[in-house]
Amino acid sequence: MTWLKPSWQAVLAILLCVVAFALDAMSTPEAAALAEPAATVAYPYMGTKGLILGLLLIAALVSTVRLAPLLEAVVLFVGAHVAAWLLVKGIGGFEGTALAPYFLVLAAAWLLAWRCVALLSSLRPAASGAKTALRLIIPAIFGAWILIIWEAVTRGAGIPFILLPPPSAIGARIANSLPILGSDVRQTIFKAVLIGYIVGNLAGFVVAILADRVPFLRRGLLPIGNMVSALPIIGVAPIMVMWFGFDWPSKAAVVIIMTFFPMLVNTVAGLAASGHMERDLMRTYASGYWPTLLKLRLPAAMPFIFNALKINSTLALIGAIVAEFFGTPVVGMGFRISTEVGRMNIDMVWAEIAVAALAGSVFYGVVALVERAVTFWHPSVRGG
Numbered sequence: 001m002t003w004l005k006p007s008w009q010a011v012l013a014i015l016l017c018v019v020a021f022a023l024d025a026m027s028t029p030e031a032a033a034l035a036e037p038a039a040t041v042a043y044p045y046m047g048t049k050g051l052i053l054g055l056l057l058i059a060a061l062v063s064t065v066r067l068a069p070l071l072e073a074v075v076l077f078v079g080a081h082v083a084a085w086l087l088v089k090g091i092g093g094f095e096g097t098a099l100a101p102y103f104l105v106l107a108a109a110w111l112l113a114w115r116c117v118a119l120l121s122s123l124r125p126a127a128s129g130a131k132t133a134l135r136l137i138i139p140a141i142f143g144a145w146i147l148i149i150w151e152a153v154t155r156g157a158g159i160p161f162i163l164l165p166p167p168s169a170i171g172a173r174i175a176n177s178l179p180i181l182g183s184d185v186r187q188t189i190f191k192a193v194l195i196g197y198i199v200g201n202l203a204g205f206v207v208a209i210l211a212d213r214v215p216f217l218r219r220g221l222l223p224i225g226n227m228v229s230a231l232p233i234i235g236v237a238p239i240m241v242m243w244f245g246f247d248w249p250s251k252a253a254v255v256i257i258m259t260f261f262p263m264l265v266n267t268v269a270g271l272a273a274s275g276h277m278e279r280d281l282m283r284t285y286a287s288g289y290w291p292t293l294l295k296l297r298l299p300a301a302m303p304f305i306f307n308a309l310k311i312n313s314t315l316a317l318i319g320a321i322v323a324e325f326f327g328t329p330v331v332g333m334g335f336r337i338s339t340e341v342g343r344m345n346i347d348m349v350w351a352e353i354a355v356a357a358l359a360g361s362v363f364y365g366v367v368a369l370v371e372r373a374v375t376f377w378h379p380s381v382r383g384g
Helices: 008-023 028-035 049-063 069-090 100-122 128-157 167-176 178-213 215-229 233-244 248-271 276-284 289-326 333-342 346-374
Strands: none
Touching: 008 049, 008 100, 049 069, 049 100, 069 100, 069 128, 100 128, 128 167, 167 178, 167 346, 178 215, 178 248, 178 289, 178 333, 178 346, 215 248, 233 248, 233 289, 248 289, 289 333, 289 346, 333 346
């Protein structure tokens, strides 16, 4: 039967759906209604249980037939996500009542989404637009399923809100707190993080050039850099607050300390990355230190420099937020997190974490895009 090509994800999803159907009730109210048919008991999935199982079974069975990978991926995407949406929507108002079939159906939908992502990853489109779309769609599906499983498990298992709120509650809190979140982002990211990031990286780069030019600086600074990079933030932040006050300059100072030495160490290593043959060639052209630096050694060091910039893009955000725990005006992401934890407003804490994660991802992505434009000649970029 050459027209069949079952994947293990599809086969396992079918088995899970069959077991869930055999176990019957997906929630305790439904089990109570089945036990007493005459009683009027409201329960979830009164009209959608068959639809959910049917969508998953049809998508899994279609997946076992030899189809074009893109068509199979579309069928799996629709079946898995519509079933997951109905599953999560149906448990609303019945939190904490889910039984084993609920989690089996969730696992079946996740397996079909896994198969969908595997198929999309195997595609090799020729058009650049299609390649870009795949690079965006695959991580988007992966991230969406983290949120779907989080939402379904917290609501189905009835996890207390104070321990772990579902993503829908966090999203609602973000939507209702945009002015507060905007002022926190302005204080933490646009002041402390950006200013500290620029000053720290620029200072590290300049000192690396000096250390490369003056050997005794290189021998003296690099061991100190390794020592300072190991300093804990919680030890440095209170000192910076005492020196520079409670406003954003003290947080920017922490960011400068955290970003200075990674840039210094990586730039010094990058300047030594050019080969001896290339440097000998520059010497045969009677090229001095500065022309050799600008035309050979700095271009060769660019992958190292951008590596430091990407590392520092996350370190800067972490440093600024942690530094705000030790003294800040009544604004800022770190201040909001520490304050709302004391008030047990856990959804606001997660909202700040989500905004910080989004900002950090955008920051890192911008640096990565600039790296691709500048180091287009490097094998890692040319290879895709």
